[in-house]
Amino acid sequence: MLMTVQDFETAARMRIDPVHADFIAGGAGDEITVRANEEAFRRLRLLPRVLRGSAERALDISVLGSRARTPVLLSPTAFHKLVDEEGEAATARAAAAAGAIMIVSMASTVAVEDIAAAAREAGEHGDPPPLWFQLYIQPDLGFTEALVRRATDAGCAALVVTVDSPVRGAHERDLRNGFLDLPPGLRCEHMVDPREGGRVHPIAMSPVISWEHIDWLRGTTSLPILLKGALHPEDARLAVRHGVDGLLLSNHGGRQLDTVPATVELLPEIAAAVAGRIPIVLDGGVRRGTDVVKALALGACAVGIGRPVMWALAAGGEKGVRRLLELFREELDHALALCGASGVRGLPPDLVRAPAWGPASAHTEREGGA
Numbered sequence: 565m566l567m568t569v570q571d572f573e574t575a576a577r578m579r580i581d582p583v584h585a586d587f588i589a590g591g592a593g594d595e596i597t598v599r600a601n602e603e604a605f606r607r608l609r610l611l612p613r614v615l616r617g618s619a620e621r622a623l624d625i626s627v628l629g630s631r632a633r634t635p636v637l638l639s640p641t642a643f644h645k646l647v648d649e650e651g652e653a654a655t656a657r658a659a660a661a662a663g664a665i666m667i668v669s670m671a672s673t674v675a676v677e678d679i680a681a682a683a684r685e686a687g688e689h690g691d692p693p694p695l696w697f698q699l700y701i702q703p704d705l706g707f708t709e710a711l712v713r714r715a716t717d718a719g720c721a722a723l724v725v726t727v728d729s730p731v732r733g734a735h736e737r738d739l740r741n742g743f744l745d746l747p748p749g750l751r752c753e754h755m756v757d758p759r760e761g762g763r764v765h766p767i768a769m770s771p772v773i774s775w776e777h778i779d780w781l782r783g784t785t786s787l788p789i790l791l792k793g794a795l796h797p798e799d800a801r802l803a804v805r806h807g808v809d810g811l812l813l814s815n816h817g818g819r820q821l822d823t824v825p826a827t828v829e830l831l832p833e834i835a836a837a838v839a840g841r842i843p844i845v846l847d848g849g850v851r852r853g854t855d856v857v858k859a860l861a862l863g864a865c866a867v868g869i870g871r872p873v874m875w876a877l878a879a880g881g882e883k884g885v886r887r888l889l890e891l892f893r894e895e896l897d898h899a900l901a902l903c904g905a906s907g908v909r910g911l912p913p914d915l916v917r918a919p920a921w922g923p924a925s926a927h928t929e930r931e932g933g934a
């Protein structure tokens with residue numbers, strides 16, 4: 565029975581190439597940050613309220629003009645066809661059916677136009693939430709601009725610009741496994757260059773990208789722009805100053821710079837820095853309904869999930885991702901009820917207790933498996 569996110573991972577591992585399982589689960593360096601993300605959620609404690617008398621809980625959200633029936637969105641993940649024949653089209657149908665926002669990866673193996681068509685076809689309750697598009701700004705600005713236009717024309721409602729990748733993270737599992745590129749027959753559909761008769765470019769992760777590029781992008785699109793991967797509170801303030809509309813507080817699931825803090829640990833500081841001026845979405849280590857409650861109470865308006873989507877897609881295709889999103893919905897609703905909350909909006913920070921730092925807490929907070 566697929567009852568927890570952990571069950572999906574176990575089921576996925578039985579079905580896919582171990583090299584691909586390593587690509588999904590792995591991270592940079594010693595994977596300290598990969599583990600830290602989940603451990604930080606485990607260390608936080610919920611302090612529920614009682615006798616609040618609420619029959620139902622509202623799980624819907626509205627963020628940067630996009631409405632969704634759940635605050636759990638699908639963070640951008642590359643290469644869905646590695647684990648499922650239909651790839652991102654299957655994921656998009658499941659997301660649309662659940663009323664969840666899906667962030668299409670620039671490195672997807674299905675083109676954004678086809679992903680959008682799949683989402684429209686599956687939106688059961690009227691219009692499904694719109695897709696967002698994740699972008700690595702390419703030094704070739706002409707190509708980047710054409711891609712932004714393409715995503716916009718396909719109906720994407722926001723751009724998520726990943727800024728934590730001036731160079732690619734060193735994924736040691738992939739290096740050892742010799743997993744360096746997509747297998748033959750699969751390609752990044754968005755890197756096909758119409759100007760060059762369909763040549764497929766590699767995705768450039770470039771250290772030359774700067775705030776000037778964000779200013780340039782701000783000037784070329786009227787779509788909301790979210791910055792994905794800014795971690796320093798000073799960069800959060802700079803983002804606001806540069807006209808960025810939202811933050812996706814993310815350490816790339818521990819796949820870029822290893823040993824950066826867990827995102828949920830940074831959340832209070834980032835929330836203080838932006839002071840409500842722009843919304844914050846958080847991803848990294850979200851595995852339980854209680855994790856969602858913690859992130860929302862500490863100042864996020866939504867959370868993203870990365871690896872769980874890949875595991876669910878590998879374990880059961882479109883149905884698997886549907887079941888995963890249902891599971892998050894059930895767990896979130898249950899946790900909110902037990903917290904005495906009537907919905908996902910306006911959860912107060914005093915719902916969360918952080919353990920005190922220092923040697924005493926290191927002693928008492930040691931947990932099994934951590």
Ligand SMILES: Cc1cc2nc3c(=O)[nH]c(=O)nc-3n(C[C@H](O)[C@H](O)[C@H](O)COP(=O)(O)O)c2cc1C
Nearest residue numbers: 588639640641642669726816817848849869870871
């Ligand atoms: C297999 C895989 C592929 C990813 N591909 C991308 C990508 O193309 N672009 C991007 O900005 N982030 C990418 N990410 C990072 C995710 O968007 C997200 O930040 C991270 O997975 C969240 O952590 P979680 O996996 O613990 O939920 C990828 C992550 C994984 C696991």
Ligand SMILES: O=C(O)C(=O)c1ccccc1
Nearest residue numbers: 641642643671767816819
């Ligand atoms: O693996 C990743 O985390 C990632 O972001 C990515 C980006 C481009 C291609 C493949 C993976």
